[in-house]
Amino acid sequence: MYTHIMVPVDLAHTGRLDKALTCAADLAKLYGARVTYVAVTAAAPGAVAHNPAEFATKLATFAETQRTAHGIDVRSHAITSHDPTVDLDPALLKTVGEIGADLVVMASHVPNLTDYIWPSNGGTIAGHAKVSVMVVR
Template identity: 30%
Template sequence: MYAKILVPVDLSATEKAEKILRKAESLLNPDGEIVLLNVVEDLPNYLAIDLPVDLIENAIKDARDRLAALKQNAPRVGLVEIRSGAPAREILAAAVDLHADLIIIASHTPDLTNYFIGATADRVVRHAKCSVLVDR
């Protein structure tokens, strides 16, 4: 059982998010806490020039709304956090900052560039300072 579980979610795959939230609840101490995290990726400068100025701000607002909806169905979620940057780097930083005991991350269907697990999940597994559970 774990005291603090970090659950980074990809909001384009909410069914996976709900599944790993249920897994987190089953592994949580009775007095533990789940932290929901979403990382909004920064845009490269060469792309940002051609896109609306408030694109990132709108993505953060959308993420906040969608995470709030996920939290409503998961009573053990204590904190919802949104960060911007490179997903793997921000997930690892959040785990350290929040003193997470476990990270539960979903993996997408692999392609040839990341055959065994997703690129973000792979980086998190290799560099995390706490336990990591990858849900395929």
């Protein structure tokens, strides 16, 4: 049913992604799908990495830990943006098509009052992606 699952990750908060990561891995095993972990960083030094190359290496290492933990076929795809806060949703939506994903599995929070004013990333991706999106809370 699915052949390529995209999983957006925030390397600064991987501890909050356990349910989504497990869900994506289980779906990958069920359908024999590849999983691509996607993350967005700034060109400037940040809390996770000093530069985009270091960030890409850390994302690749993260993907390898998922391969080892779950026994799935993985890739990583790092995106560099001038302003990840503003560019996150458009960058993720663009990447879905670029990598050929047919499912997006992403973590989200329980909606609160501010989500009526500013939609969550998961809500935006689910509302605009041309593929199926599973938002995991």
